[in-house]
Amino acid sequence: MIDWSVLWQPPNGRNLLEALLLTFQIAAISWVMSMALGIGIGLMRAAPIAVLRFIGTVYVEIFRNIPLLVQLFFVYFIFPRILPVFARQVLFNYGWEVAASIITLSLYSSAKIAELVKSGFNTIGPGLHMAAASSGLTWWQSQRHIFLNLLLRTITPGLASEFVTIFKGSSLAMAVGVAETTYVTRQLGTETFQWLPVNVYASAVYLLCAWIIAAAMLLVEKRIAVPGRIGG
Amino acid sequence: MREATSETHSADRRGFLSAGAASLATLLAASAARADTSEDTLDRIKSSGVFNLGIREAAPPYGFKDANGQYLGFATDIGKAIHDAVNKELGGAIKLNYVAVTSQTRIPLLQNGAIDLEAGATVMTIGRSKVVDFSIPHFVTSTSALVLAASPIKDVADLAGKRIGIPQGGLEAALFRSANESGTFATAVKTIGFPDHSQGITALQTGTVDVYSSDEPILYDIGRDRSQFRVVPMKMNAATQTLLIRPGSSKFKRIADQTIAQLCSSGEWEKLYQRYFGEGGFKMPLPEAGKFLVQMNSWPA
Amino acid sequence: MHEYLSMLSALLRYNVTLTLLAVALALPIACAGAFARLSRIGWIALAMRIYVNTLRSMPLVMVMFWIYMIVPMIGGRSLSAYWSALIALTCFEVAYFTEIVRAGVQSIPSNQYAAAVATGLSRFQAARYVVIPQALRRMLPALLTQSLIAFQDSTISSIIGVPEMLQEATIINAREQAPVHYYALLAATFLVLCYGTSLLVRRLEQRLRVDLRPGKS
Numbered sequence: 137m138i139d140w141s142v143l144w145q146p147p148n149g150r151n152l153l154e155a156l157l158l159t160f161q162i163a164a165i166s167w168v169m170s171m172a173l174g175i176g177i178g179l180m181r182a183a184p185i186a187v188l189r190f191i192g193t194v195y196v197e198i199f200r201n202i203p204l205l206v207q208l209f210f211v212y213f214i215f216p217r218i219l220p221v222f223a224r225q226v227l228f229n230y231g232w233e234v235a236a237s238i239i240t241l242s243l244y245s246s247a248k249i250a251e252l253v254k255s256g257f258n259t260i261g262p263g264l265h266m267a268a269a270s271s272g273l274t275w276w277q278s279q280r281h282i283f284l285n286l287l288l289r290t291i292t293p294g295l296a297s298e299f300v301t302i303f304k305g306s307s308l309a310m311a312v313g314v315a316e317t318t319y320v321t322r323q324l325g326t327e328t329f330q331w332l333p334v335n336v337y338a339s340a341v342y343l344l345c346a347w348i349i350a351a352a353m354l355l356v357e358k359r360i361a362v363p364g365r366i367g368g
Numbered sequence: 369m370r371e372a373t374s375e376t377h378s379a380d381r382r383g384f385l386s387a388g389a390a391s392l393a394t395l396l397a398a399s400a401a402r403a404d405t406s407e408d409t410l411d412r413i414k415s416s417g418v419f420n421l422g423i424r425e426a427a428p429p430y431g432f433k434d435a436n437g438q439y440l441g442f443a444t445d446i447g448k449a450i451h452d453a454v455n456k457e458l459g460g461a462i463k464l465n466y467v468a469v470t471s472q473t474r475i476p477l478l479q480n481g482a483i484d485l486e487a488g489a490t491v492m493t494i495g496r497s498k499v500v501d502f503s504i505p506h507f508v509t510s511t512s513a514l515v516l517a518a519s520p521i522k523d524v525a526d527l528a529g530k531r532i533g534i535p536q537g538g539l540e541a542a543l544f545r546s547a548n549e550s551g552t553f554a555t556a557v558k559t560i561g562f563p564d565h566s567q568g569i570t571a572l573q574t575g576t577v578d579v580y581s582s583d584e585p586i587l588y589d590i591g592r593d594r595s596q597f598r599v600v601p602m603k604m605n606a607a608t609q610t611l612l613i614r615p616g617s618s619k620f621k622r623i624a625d626q627t628i629a630q631l632c633s634s635g636e637w638e639k640l641y642q643r644y645f646g647e648g649g650f651k652m653p654l655p656e657a658g659k660f661l662v663q664m665n666s667w668p669a
Numbered sequence: 670m671h672e673y674l675s676m677l678s679a680l681l682r683y684n685v686t687l688t689l690l691a692v693a694l695a696l697p698i699a700c701a702g703a704f705a706r707l708s709r710i711g712w713i714a715l716a717m718r719i720y721v722n723t724l725r726s727m728p729l730v731m732v733m734f735w736i737y738m739i740v741p742m743i744g745g746r747s748l749s750a751y752w753s754a755l756i757a758l759t760c761f762e763v764a765y766f767t768e769i770v771r772a773g774v775q776s777i778p779s780n781q782y783a784a785a786v787a788t789g790l791s792r793f794q795a796a797r798y799v800v801i802p803q804a805l806r807r808m809l810p811a812l813l814t815q816s817l818i819a820f821q822d823s824t825i826s827s828i829i830g831v832p833e834m835l836q837e838a839t840i841i842n843a844r845e846q847a848p849v850h851y852y853a854l855l856a857a858t859f860l861v862l863c864y865g866t867s868l869l870v871r872r873l874e875q876r877l878r879v880d881l882r883p884g885k886s
Contacts, residue, residue: 197860197864198860200863201821201859201860201862201863201864201867202821202856202859202860202863203821203822203824203825203859204821205824205825205827205828206824206852206855206856206859207856209567209570209852210852210856212576213570213571213574213576213852214574214852214853216574216575216576217574217575224575228531228576232576233560300726304726304727304728304729305728307728307730307731308728308730308825310536310563310730310828311562311563311567311828312560312562312567313533313536313560313561313562315561318728318730318731318734319536319561322536322537322563322734323536323537323541323561325472325738326471326472326536326537327495327537329475329476329499331472331738331742332738335731335734335735335738338731339723339727339731339735342726342727342728342731343723343726343727345726346722346725346726347726425749426749426750426830467747468747468749469747470737470741470747472737472738472741473741473747476741476742477741477747563828563829564827564828564829564830566827
């Protein structure tokens with residue numbers, strides 16, 4: 137019958153916790169990297185130089201329109217073939233499965249974040265651009281001192297929802313053998329046949345994280361909301 | 369926009385919802401009722417007149433559907449032979465009903481009575497023996513390794529220190545883990561689990577893994593292109609396959625066992641093997657263990 | 670070339686049909702779901718909110734595993750990978766579509782609905798003939814975009830064994846001793862299809878917006 141204890145019996149309990157840790161690590165690192173990349177690309181998209189805008193657009197459209205799983209396969213299977221053999225071995229010996237998942241998630245989400253940044257730009261309004269220019273700041277200076285701050289506060293809800301998406305996307309790493317939460321729960325289900333407990337556990341993990349992120353975002357939003365604009 | 373709810377509207381809704389709840393309850397009750405399986409399977413078949421045969425429909429060559437929608441396969445045909453034997457025993461008029469199962473659902477469906485026999489590719493394990501009964505083994509395979517044709521790997525010793533792709537949720541994980549622990553390989557091997565064979569083969573082709581390891585027949589099937597792939601037998605284990613039977617069905621088990629023994633001693637088993645695995649299939653030579661199995665199952669009268 | 674055609678046919682047979690069927694099933698359910706979400710009856714609205722929030726927080730892989738496992742346990746027969754993927758994708762999209770429909774319906778001023786009821790239409794008729802058509806025009810771009818996402822998500826069904834495009838690419842490689850450029854072809858196909866459709870959606874969005882000037886419907 138239904139036996140919930142499979143979730144904490146050794147060594148299952150430990151495996152599940154390690155998998156949970158791995159899920160968090162993948163999501164967190166991907167989020168940081170995709171933010172950095174995304175803001176950069178988003179700025180490129182809004183830059184006054186046409187070439188930069190074009191590169192930004194190409195980047196965004198590539199990573200938005202190709203499914204995440206296909207991108208993962210590209211990065212994981214095909215990228216090493218471009219490298220020389222010894223570099224390939226280094227990759228493989230140091231956890232290429234996890235690295236490829238993080239890289240893929242970062243690239244995919246950075247495109248979404250770049251879009252958020254661009255739409256944030258449009259929201260802030262050309263008036264502000266002109267005011268900054270007329271007070272003598274260069275484009276780059278006005279970015280750093282005025283816009284980025286305002287921008288980040290405007291797009292916070294979008295960023296939070298992107299974090300949830302990254303979290304969900306980390307589950308796809310199981311397709312390349314990463315022992316994260318979805319992988320390990322499936323493994324456990326096959327071994328013990330206790331499918332209901334393991335699926336409930338995995339679902340609870342993702343649900344809890346989504347709720348925690350949403351709750352955290354609400355708290356943060358209250359503090360940093362831009363007055364006069366809807367918080368997001 | 370907020371709906372102004374009137375009495376009639378909410379009454380409709382309540383009616384609909386309680387009907388839905390009632391049907392869900394009936395469904396659950398029905399599936400529970402079928403779980404009353406304290407009787408011998410043979411008696412159950414006799415009283416219902418139907419033999420529910422659980423077969424695989426997407427696991428060639430053990431069980432699959434052909435272009436016309438017919439259920440075929442090595443294990444499926446053995447299941448059909450057992451139906452014939454049951455039919456003879458119970459005086460004819462027992463209908464054969466195919467029920468498709470997967471590796472996830474085979475045991476639950478047997479336990480709740482949706483199927484009376486599972487004829488697929490189920491390996492005998494101690495864990496499974498605790499919940500179901502086994503027939504005498506009808507097949508035996510072992511885990512082997514698939515490499516690219518140009519690979520320098522020729523036998524088990526060459527696997528040392530290599531990256532090995534395995535299917536998620538199979539026996540291979542435990543097999544390599546214990547091999548690493550007992551020092552079978554000069555350097556420990558690293559295993560990477562993929563959710564489906566297609567990802568594992570991609571990994572092999574792109575060099576992401578050096579070896580893909582799974583059941584030998586599966587490797588022969590996938591690696592049909594002999595100019596691209598080569599199978600390296602590992603002979604590290606034997607996976608004995610059996611048909612699954614509900615516990616407490618000794619009369620049914622007797623018929624199943626006798627049928628399998630009959631197939632082995634009459635040469636019919638070899639014909640089936642050649643049709644699905646050998647000349648008619650993907651040209652996998654009959655392994656030693658297979659020959660022994662046929663001998664062991666050929667009981668004298 | 671011949672192999673590319675067989676990959677395209679796998680795409681049509683599986684990914685496209687999965688997406689079209691899931692969207693066709695999910696849309697009407699989502700319309701009902703949106704009204705449930707806005708219903709005055711507390712527990713119905715709550716149940717729908719829970720459904721939507723739960724499904725939108727879970728990865729699609731998990732939903733597929735749930736359906737693959739749960740349905741046989743309740744129904745007593747095994748479900749093929751394709752049908753599991755279809756049901757899972759449908760349930761998943763219902764959650765997203767419900768939110769889109771809800772936002773669309775809420776954007777229609779409530780006096781439209783009141784006026785329709787005042788002319789003698791029943792609540793159901795008012796919804797069906799007055800509110801929903803207007804709301805649909807407003808949510809069409811969002812619905813199309815979400816359908817595109819569903820199309821991309823259909824590739825996830827390869828994880829539970831549906832022999833769709835991703836798997837076909839592998840089978841071709843195994844058969845033809847080809848380097849893995851079929852994956853590149855696959856990626857390019859998605860790029861062309863999805864980017865092209867998203868351009869069309871953007872054009873559609875602009876056309877629809879033009880019609881909603883004040884003074885027009």
